[in-house]
Amino acid sequence: MRLLSRVADRLYWTGRYMERVEGIARLTQAYTHLVMDIPQGSELGWDILVKILDAEPLFEARYKTYSEQNVLHFLIADEKNPGSILQSVTAARSNVRTTRDVLPQEVWEQVNELYLYTLEFAEKSVGRRNRHRFLDKIQARCQAISGHNMSTMCRDDAYRFMSLGHLLERADMTTRIIDVGAGALMDTERHNVSMDPLIWGALLQGLSAMSTYRRKIGPLPEAAPVVNFLFNEATLPRSLKFCLNGIRSELGQLKRHNDALRHVERARRRLARFDTKSTRWETLHPFIDRIQIDLSKLSDCISETWFLPTER
Amino acid sequence: MTNIRWKHNKNSPFFDELLTPAGKPRVAARRLVNLLQSLSPEEMSTRRAAAELAINEMGVSFTIYSEGKNIDRAWPFDIIPRVISGREWDKVSRGLSQRTRALNAFIDDIYNRQRILKEGIVPAEIVLESGNYRPQCQGVSPRFGAWAHICGSDLVRDKDGRFYVLEDNLRVPSGVSYMLENREITKRVLPELFENYSIRPLDDYPAKLYAMLASLSPRERQRPCIVVLTPGIYNSAYFEHSFLARGMGAELVEGSDLFVGDDEFLYMRTVDGPEKVDVVYRRIDDDFLDPEVFREDSVLGVPGIMRCWRKGNVAIANAPGSGVADDKVIYAYVPDMIRFYLGEKPELASVKTYLCMRDDEREFVLKNLDKLVVKPANESGGYGLMVGPHANRATRARFAKLIEANPRNYIAQPTLTLSTAPTFINDTIEPRHLDLRPFILSGKDTWITPGGLTRVALVAGSLVVNSSQGGGSKDTWIVEGSQ
Numbered sequence: 001m002r003l004l005s006r007v008a009d010r011l012y013w014t015g016r017y018m019e020r021v022e023g024i025a026r027l028t029q030a031y032t033h034l035v036m037d038i039p040q041g042s043e044l045g046w047d048i049l050v051k052i053l054d055a056e057p058l059f060e061a062r063y064k065t066y067s068e069q070n071v072l073h074f075l076i077a078d079e080k081n082p083g084s085i086l087q088s089v090t091a092a093r094s095n096v097r098t099t100r101d102v103l104p105q106e107v108w109e110q111v112n113e114l115y116l117y118t119l120e121f122a123e124k125s126v127g128r129r130n131r132h133r134f135l136d137k138i139q140a141r142c143q144a145i146s147g148h149n150m151s152t153m154c155r156d157d158a159y160r161f162m163s164l165g166h167l168l169e170r171a172d173m174t175t176r177i178i179d180v181g182a183g184a185l186m187d188t189e190r191h192n193v194s195m196d197p198l199i200w201g202a203l204l205q206g207l208s209a210m211s212t213y214r215r216k217i218g219p220l221p222e223a224a225p226v227v228n229f230l231f232n233e234a235t236l237p238r239s240l241k242f243c244l245n246g247i248r249s250e251l252g253q254l255k256r257h258n259d260a261l262r263h264v265e266r267a268r269r270r271l272a273r274f275d276t277k278s279t280r281w282e283t284l285h286p287f288i289d290r291i292q293i294d295l296s297k298l299s300d301c302i303s304e305t306w307f308l309p310t311e312r
Numbered sequence: 313m314t315n316i317r318w319k320h321n322k323n324s325p326f327f328d329e330l331l332t333p334a335g336k337p338r339v340a341a342r343r344l345v346n347l348l349q350s351l352s353p354e355e356m357s358t359r360r361a362a363a364e365l366a367i368n369e370m371g372v373s374f375t376i377y378s379e380g381k382n383i384d385r386a387w388p389f390d391i392i393p394r395v396i397s398g399r400e401w402d403k404v405s406r407g408l409s410q411r412t413r414a415l416n417a418f419i420d421d422i423y424n425r426q427r428i429l430k431e432g433i434v435p436a437e438i439v440l441e442s443g444n445y446r447p448q449c450q451g452v453s454p455r456f457g458a459w460a461h462i463c464g465s466d467l468v469r470d471k472d473g474r475f476y477v478l479e480d481n482l483r484v485p486s487g488v489s490y491m492l493e494n495r496e497i498t499k500r501v502l503p504e505l506f507e508n509y510s511i512r513p514l515d516d517y518p519a520k521l522y523a524m525l526a527s528l529s530p531r532e533r534q535r536p537c538i539v540v541l542t543p544g545i546y547n548s549a550y551f552e553h554s555f556l557a558r559g560m561g562a563e564l565v566e567g568s569d570l571f572v573g574d575d576e577f578l579y580m581r582t583v584d585g586p587e588k589v590d591v592v593y594r595r596i597d598d599d600f601l602d603p604e605v606f607r608e609d610s611v612l613g614v615p616g617i618m619r620c621w622r623k624g625n626v627a628i629a630n631a632p633g634s635g636v637a638d639d640k641v642i643y644a645y646v647p648d649m650i651r652f653y654l655g656e657k658p659e660l661a662s663v664k665t666y667l668c669m670r671d672d673e674r675e676f677v678l679k680n681l682d683k684l685v686v687k688p689a690n691e692s693g694g695y696g697l698m699v700g701p702h703a704n705r706a707t708r709a710r711f712a713k714l715i716e717a718n719p720r721n722y723i724a725q726p727t728l729t730l731s732t733a734p735t736f737i738n739d740t741i742e743p744r745h746l747d748l749r750p751f752i753l754s755g756k757d758t759w760i761t762p763g764g765l766t767r768v769a770l771v772a773g774s775l776v777v778n779s780s781q782g783g784g785s786k787d788t789w790i791v792e793g794s795q
Contacts, residue, residue, distance in 0.1 A: 002582045004565060100554050109369055113369055306583045
């Protein structure tokens, strides 16, 4: 089936925004739980959540302190933060609104309902009392929408571009979480070693990977096995390897895929060479940096190949 | 349980769609009226709330330009349907079909042999000097002689209970998606009535539209490439453009998605490269269609698309230039066209129209400004008109001057009294004025929607039904049998 370049573009970004919404909701929820588990006196800062999204300059321009209230407002309900749940939902909705004709009919209604729900409750859900319920609902609604797409859409180019958006955003999110989470853990100044399993556990939780980890690896989350699991477990939908493999297979079915495939292969080779036993932040961080550059180049390449007007 | 309050003016000067002057239900509306009378205000309100929720969640909206970030507005909907008997509708339908065939014959004639001008039935200068006449279309013969493929005619019912055609919209008429969504909502809100009534279904409109557009394709293909050309998300009818594209399985495109090749074929930009387009259902005005031919500053259209169309390489619906027949002066000649092209008697009434360019009629108009509605010939959307009985002396004097300065540009009609229908306002049922816009498809054959979009003025006594000015809409039922 034919697919307009402009529509492919919007589907790709729908995928990215929807994945981002779900990712932020999951991460924020896991982190809130973690904070409640940490004994008083060894509090983790809320700034980590802003760091994960690389949004410190924007945050600092808008708020004075990294208080729980401020950070959560920034992540959930801030209209000026393009990465907030509210803004990502709004962006996803406007992309779906202009691509309704290629999506299953119910998907627009579901995305629109998600939008109306977010609009009504985001601001009220910054405080701890309503936060959990709100984040739960957001995740459930995102899952319902993905589920709908997965079980009703033809596996055609429309599906592929949306899927590419999801996978790229997820790979991006996974690497950010590992990077900043691990950075915080290895920041010896504020860090109490007895808290480590809790924090690695929260990290897994934030990627929906805790129970799989327990069954595959064992009950106690520790640095090296967790990092290895999140990078290399090819069966885990939120692992870096799973995402890269997925991207490769979606790209393989598109015409004119050579350039984009080269970028994925580069990232895959890089991952294969990386020694996950060395979980020192000094080696982890530059590696993740390079993976992120690969991902960003891949995204540019996708947009140049398929989205910009083609010359005849 | 208290029943709902129902305001009905006995011996009202207006025709009511559901009730006789004595306040009894009309035959076709009996079951509906009985149901409404059995409901409490709370039950009615619950159903209205359900309708509003459905509209919100289905994302049925129209767009307002000037509301900052909130560009969508929910579509105001009244849950009480308007009921018309099948027998009555069939007559209206035949009249519409006849009228549209004559209008298409007229457009085709104007851009080719101009017989009607040569025979002096329509004065040549009023056609050729009209702003809606496009000399760039001269000599083109679209398939089946069809130009205005999608026509939306506005009908009103006067106090005598007859339907009159108020105007024909032959350029880019909108509203059909609301007609379809209204039915979906009514099915959710008043499901019990669908068991008792035999209501003509509407939902095959997109399929009919598709078949009509496909019949225009210049190439024999299993599945011709049909696109809906929209000016984009900020257009007030964007919802509809997307709705129809989806309903037909066609591509919804913007000007920048299309380009004209060196071979003078039209292409769209897809992920697999350029793809040839067969039929364009355009929802942008002639003026913006092709900057090579019409407005140079248009960024909404496609440079060169007129060259493709003139060569017969792509079909455009509605064909450029169709607007020549929906000028308000031309309107006065439609009965003559029906006689001239079809040799038939007009089946559907037109409103008596006085042309100010004719000396005797102008004199009559100037003497009776307090009784007539004066309209400029080339404007649409109710701009620049004067409703005589509601106008003050100064306004009438101003219009008298305007008419004398530029008689070609003005027409006048008697003030019609629009019919009313019971409408749920706050917690009572009250009469409100309404009109009706059916849609007529013309390709190989002519097809008419069963019913159409009923627009209702929600303000008491108001005759303004436009959604941008406080109008709403109702589901319109064409029911079978004498129930």
